[in-house]
Amino acid sequence: MVFSAPCADRTPDVLALYALYDAFNARAVEQILARLAPDVVWTDWLGGGQLHGHAALADHWHGQFLALDPQAAVRGIAIEDDGRLTVSVHLVVRARDGTILGDGAVTHRYRMGDGKVFSMVAVGG
Template sequence: MTVLFRMLIAGAVWTTLVPCLSHAGEKEMTKIEVLEDLYDRFNARDIEGVLEKLADDVTWANGMENNYVHGHDGVRQYWTYQWSVVNPHVTPVSFHQDANGSITVEVQQVIRDLDGNSDQTHGLEDKTVGHIFSFKNGKVSRFDIRDDR
């Protein structure tokens, strides 16, 4: 092989690898940006804004009843009920990409009743928990809660 041919091959390999490496980094940031926006919309009670970020067949942890709801309608019904009895606020503290590609978010959740008083009676309480998000085609496909207490 001539030096010019080797340089062309090396250049082709490099230009193929660089976008892949770049896209991998962008995907991680994109997931985190999606989740930051999801938390902002949740705290603003913008259900439709959150649902835009969820897969149609999402599986979502119901922290009040320790089970799961499914799909946009299930999430909408769960939050509509939750927000009729408590006023939760979740603040992301850190984001971590797991080996399987999911993102774990450590959040501080604060639960108040509808008058703004501390309310720990509906299966939710003030504490730090882990929220685990799996993605499919750029949207959240599964949400789990990790509670180490």
């Protein structure tokens, strides 16, 4: 898999992912949810397991953003042979007092269509 930053293939799904990470970094939960299918399945890296649907993710992010200050920088996006998109991310997580709790690379794999996320699996980090 080859990552490019920014991704040279500017499909609606790739553009939606860039917008998704921008909304995440801005703490714009409603903008994030607008990019997700209503029945989205999402890896819960804080609690383990998976989250299902907009309500669960809205609760998750509102709580997360009260407790932590994560910043995710896209380093590259690869379009897999099966159509999934794999995103290389530099993630820095700070406590509310600014203490760095984590700083490193993570990988997110998305299943998408028509600019909407159907699922996200965290495969590294």
